[in-house]
Amino acid sequence: MVWSPEKTEVKSWNEWDTLRHVIVGRADDCHIPPEEPALDAKVPEDSDMRGQWGRRPQETIDRANELLDNFADQLRKRGVRVDRPVSIDHSQPVTTPDFHTDSQFGCMPPRDVLLTVGHEMLEATMSYRCRWFEYLNYRPLLKQYWEEDPKFRHEAAPKPRLTDEDYHPDYLSDKIGVEKRLKWAEEKFFVTTEEEPLFDAADVLRFGKDLVVQHGFTTNLKGIEWLRRHFPDHRVHTVNFPGDPYPIHIDATFTPLRPGLILNNPQRRLPEEQREMFHKNGWEIVDSAQPAHNTPPPLCYSSTWLSMNVLVLDPKTVCVEKSEVYQAEQMDKLGMEVVEVELRDAYAFGGGLHCCTADVYRDGDCEDYFP
Numbered sequence: 001m002v003w004s005p006e007k008t009e010v011k012s013w014n015e016w017d018t019l020r021h022v023i024v025g026r027a028d029d030c031h032i033p034p035e036e037p038a039l040d041a042k043v044p045e046d047s048d049m050r051g052q053w054g055r056r057p058q059e060t061i062d063r064a065n066e067l068l069d070n071f072a073d074q075l076r077k078r079g080v081r082v083d084r085p086v087s088i089d090h091s092q093p094v095t096t097p098d099f100h101t102d103s104q105f106g107c108m109p110p111r112d113v114l115l116t117v118g119h120e121m122l123e124a125t126m127s128y129r130c131r132w133f134e135y136l137n138y139r140p141l142l143k144q145y146w147e148e149d150p151k152f153r154h155e156a157a158p159k160p161r162l163t164d165e166d167y168h169p170d171y172l173s174d175k176i177g178v179e180k181r182l183k184w185a186e187e188k189f190f191v192t193t194e195e196e197p198l199f200d201a202a203d204v205l206r207f208g209k210d211l212v213v214q215h216g217f218t219t220n221l222k223g224i225e226w227l228r229r230h231f232p233d234h235r236v237h238t239v240n241f242p243g244d245p246y247p248i249h250i251d252a253t254f255t256p257l258r259p260g261l262i263l264n265n266p267q268r269r270l271p272e273e274q275r276e277m278f279h280k281n282g283w284e285i286v287d288s289a290q291p292a293h294n295t296p297p298p299l300c301y302s303s304t305w306l307s308m309n310v311l312v313l314d315p316k317t318v319c320v321e322k323s324e325v326y327q328a329e330q331m332d333k334l335g336m337e338v339v340e341v342e343l344r345d346a347y348a349f350g351g352g353l354h355c356c357t358a359d360v361y362r363d364g365d366c367e368d369y370f371p
């Protein structure tokens with residue numbers, strides 16, 4: 001069936017088929033949340049973010065929104081339908097019978113919250129207390145899709161309790177040191193425990209019939225098992241990337257560009273034994289280019305490897321952040337047409353071009369790439 005902009009349809013089976021409809025996040029009212037276990041474990045020890053919280057400065061919110069609006073317009077000009085979330089008031093504290101936090105996070109980035117698999121959009125459990133209610137930013141859109149597309153399955157994973165049992169207290173010091181963090185990550189000892197299923201949607205990559213999921217700070221083994229039981233027609237693979245002292249989200253680490261080709265962060269290489277399914281099926285895993293920057297922008301949670309957090313528009317076209325010249329050059333060599341998008345001043349709001357979007361519709365069906 002041919003996609004038409006007049007008709008809402010939710011469908012996306014992979015990260016690369018032609019993108020027709022997408023959600024782009026907003027920086028509105030974004031907060032730096034107060035300390036909490038899982039979030040603190042991600043903030044590097046020398047980061048300018050340690051010890052401060054509150055609403056982000058208005059001029060940075062305005063600038064990030066300007067860039068996100070421009071990105072949305074750029075996509076629209078290429079014929080992609082773009083929807084935007086409706087921001088809730090993130091200054092509101094969250095209190096449940098199990099925890100309290102004094103503020104929330106924002107409505108960026110959608111990729112962390114919404115996992116689109118075929119005709120389904122699944123709200124992730126999330127693993128930070130400050131992001132517990134983040135799905136509410138997307139509910140007006142999901143309600144609309146549900147009303148307009150009779151095949152759309154709106155699903156939500158069980159809300160986690162996020163008591164102290166969910167976090168290893170060993171991680172709650174800011175003086176652990178990078179060496180120890182690397183060792184812990186290599187031993188698969190992460191800040192989150194196996195108390196209950198936890199996952200962020202951005203730990204999942206979709207390869208048709210196969211889902212590749214990173215086990216790290218934001219997704220535990222029970223979360224991956226939950227996904228396995230929830231998607232019985234898929235094969236769900238657990239992957240790890242030693243070399244990352246703060247392993248959250250797979251999308252600055254492992255980036256499929258088209259069938260047969262994946263970029264891998266050279267500091268976070270997929271272990272040999274986990275490469276087998278790719279190699280056996282003729283897929284190439286190449287080291288990504290170096291980031292163009294030595295440090296992330298101010299008040300940013302993410303590393304400089306947002307350079308490889310690209311948005312694939314179709315198997316020949318990819319959006320790359322404008323200042324990431326080495327990444328753009330590599331894409332060109334790999335035969336991809338590069339669309340430059342300025343986004344660096346929005347990185348602090350939770351990520352790059354892949355992070356700040358969530359798929360609604362891509363062409364194509366559920367293929368088996370690893371028979």
Ligand code: DAV
Nearest residue numbers: 249252302303305351
């Ligand atoms: O390298 O800091 C960022 C991923 C954001 N979704 C990193 C991971």
